[in-house]
Amino acid sequence: MIQQLPLIYLASESPRRREILSQSGIRFKQIPSRYHERKISGLSPRKLVLEHAAGKGAKAVAPKGARFVLAADTIVWCKKQVVGKPKTLGEAVKILLMLSGRVHFVYTGIALYDLKYSRIQLRCAKTKVYMKRLSEKEIRNYFKQVNPFDKAGAYAIQAGPRVVEKIVGSYTNVMGLPADLTKKMIMKASRTL
Numbered sequence: 001m002i003q004q005l006p007l008i009y010l011a012s013e014s015p016r017r018r019e020i021l022s023q024s025g026i027r028f029k030q031i032p033s034r035y036h037e038r039k040i041s042g043l044s045p046r047k048l049v050l051e052h053a054a055g056k057g058a059k060a061v062a063p064k065g066a067r068f069v070l071a072a073d074t075i076v077w078c079k080k081q082v083v084g085k086p087k088t089l090g091e092a093v094k095i096l097l098m099l100s101g102r103v104h105f106v107y108t109g110i111a112l113y114d115l116k117y118s119r120i121q122l123r124c125a126k127t128k129v130y131m132k133r134l135s136e137k138e139i140r141n142y143f144k145q146v147n148p149f150d151k152a153g154a155y156a157i158q159a160g161p162r163v164v165e166k167i168v169g170s171y172t173n174v175m176g177l178p179a180d181l182t183k184k185m186i187m188k189a190s191r192t193l
Helices: 015-023 045-058 089-099 136-145 171-175 179-190
Strands: 008-010 028-030 068-078 081-083 103-114 119-131 164-168
Touching: 008 015, 015 028, 015 171, 015 179, 045 068, 045 103, 045 119, 068 089, 068 179, 081 089, 089 136, 103 171, 103 179, 119 171, 119 179, 164 171, 171 179
Parallel strands: 008 028, 008 068
Antiparallel strands: 068 081, 068 103, 103 119, 119 164
């Protein structure tokens, strides 16, 4: 018998997370979260994304009767620092020049809340990313095709010309949500239905 997966409330406005859940065959509805990310120093990248994912889930605006709330947080980690989302084109160019020809890591923390039993599952995925060596001209041409402003690390692995040489780990993690890990967490939670 095929296990029926429950309805998930996704506390994220990310179109990429929506796309990943849809392609994974998971039933979901998007809801907002009142969580505001703040700078937390001294945490490892793993602990940082788990802290933010848990915060987003805890502050989710879930409807009455909602049972499962899913939240996630993704960062790019390079040279022992968090590489955020650029605010200007100049910042985006600087970010890609820094990542150019280097290895960096993408971490995603996932929090799955079971509101009925006041339980939370927390997991983290890590993907190693090898970036191509890029000139400033190639980077500026890339930004003519890809909007860098809503993306940690200023690039999208799934869009436009390829700037990533290879990855080790989950491809969908680099997009913002590791599909296999998320599905395993939902399947584990659905055993309590």
